[in-house]
Amino acid sequence: MSHAFQTDDARLRPIAEKVLAGQRIDAADALALYRSFDILAVGWLANHVREKMHGDTTYFNVNRHINPTNVCVAACRLCAFGRKKDSAGSYTMALEEAWETAAQGYSEAVTEFHIVGGLHPDLPFQYFLDLIAGLKQRFPKVHIKAFTMVEVGYLSKRAKLSTRETLEKLKLAGVDSLPGGGAEIFSDRVRRIICDHKLDGQQWLDTARMAHQLGLRSNATMLYGHIENDEDRVDHLMKLRALQDETGGFQTFIPLAFHPENTALHHLPKTSGMLDIKQIAIGRLVLDNFAHIKAYWQMLTPKIAQIALRFGADDLDGTVIEEKIYHDAGATTPQGMRREELTRLIREAGREPVERDTMYHPVVRTETSFTVSV
Ligand code: V47
Numbered sequence: 001m002s003h004a005f006q007t008d009d010a011r012l013r014p015i016a017e018k019v020l021a022g023q024r025i026d027a028a029d030a031l032a033l034y035r036s037f038d039i040l041a042v043g044w045l046a047n048h049v050r051e052k053m054h055g056d057t058t059y060f061n062v063n064r065h066i067n068p069t070n071v072c073v074a075a076c077r078l079c080a081f082g083r084k085k086d087s088a089g090s091y092t093m094a095l096e097e098a099w100e101t102a103a104q105g106y107s108e109a110v111t112e113f114h115i116v117g118g119l120h121p122d123l124p125f126q127y128f129l130d131l132i133a134g135l136k137q138r139f140p141k142v143h144i145k146a147f148t149m150v151e152v153g154y155l156s157k158r159a160k161l162s163t164r165e166t167l168e169k170l171k172l173a174g175v176d177s178l179p180g181g182g183a184e185i186f187s188d189r190v191r192r193i194i195c196d197h198k199l200d201g202q203q204w205l206d207t208a209r210m211a212h213q214l215g216l217r218s219n220a221t222m223l224y225g226h227i228e229n230d231e232d233r234v235d236h237l238m239k240l241r242a243l244q245d246e247t248g249g250f251q252t253f254i255p256l257a258f259h260p261e262n263t264a265l266h267h268l269p270k271t272s273g274m275l276d277i278k279q280i281a282i283g284r285l286v287l288d289n290f291a292h293i294k295a296y297w298q299m300l301t302p303k304i305a306q307i308a309l310r311f312g313a314d315d316l317d318g319t320v321i322e323e324k325i326y327h328d329a330g331a332t333t334p335q336g337m338r339r340e341e342l343t344r345l346i347r348e349a350g351r352e353p354v355e356r357d358t359m360y361h362p363v364v365r366t367e368t369s370f371t372v373s374v
Contacts, residue, residue: 212249
């Protein structure tokens, strides 16, 4: 074992031996990591894996979030974003409006549109196909990462198509990959309370499997810091790892800290720095078959996200413009961050910033344009 690894927590020693030997850790090990208070030892191991995979490279991308509607039939307790159709604050963008919103972000030379929204009871499937096709036509160089597995499930029901047919049509319209949202926590017990009526955990995984089989890569998230326990977290990570063994279609794991404000779970406390950092590190250690772990500064705060870069994360998302989902849930972080600020945070953490596109190809910029080196 490397001399640099030190801990007084005896439960961590056999885990460290496995990690340093490049062996896979199991569910009991993952549970022991959650139960340990030795954050430095857990982080040291995660950082060891991160540096073996990526050295000092820290990725970021320049994207724009577009949320075409906040009208949602689901009424999840975890969510502050969704609204009923006729309630105050509900909105639905006309197609022109969505394309205009995209164009505003384009002045920043974005390489990705990240598109997610509510489960609208009336918008036809064709609206979404037209939305995507219109974006592709107007911005052919921009990667379209759109629709969570939950939205795909809902659209397939509304369009009376199979999941496969729905995904095929979305792909044909111009969807290039899928974001990782809607996974929450796979446990049925927890889902019944925080997001009843959504796809269940198995359906989320089955939809991701189908997307990967059709050649669409996706991300995976995990919403933590609400009513789930350590076993639920371990179960979630193990299920993601098993599916990744099968398909290899996941690009990035993004742990999402729960923001309780303006949700039906507003009585819950916010996540602690300890849990946020542990979640990044344990994600890196368990998901040995995921290439990337993303620190999403919008919800971790830039300060915690920066520290996460030395605890397992290799990706700092992003220069996101106009994020809505967390800000409706009380996030006080700015709605976007300029490239210069992002790269300063990365450099101050002793890391090397590399702008990437969605597929992790480096992006090379001049004053007026960018090229992607594949
Ligand atoms: O699915 C909703 C979560 C997700 C709250 O794939 C909440 O690159 C915290 O998935 N507090 C959407 N979380 C965001 C998401 C995402 C973000 C960044 C990058 C990527 C990617 C994906 O946000 C939802 C849900 O899990 N969420 N409400 C809340 N109150």
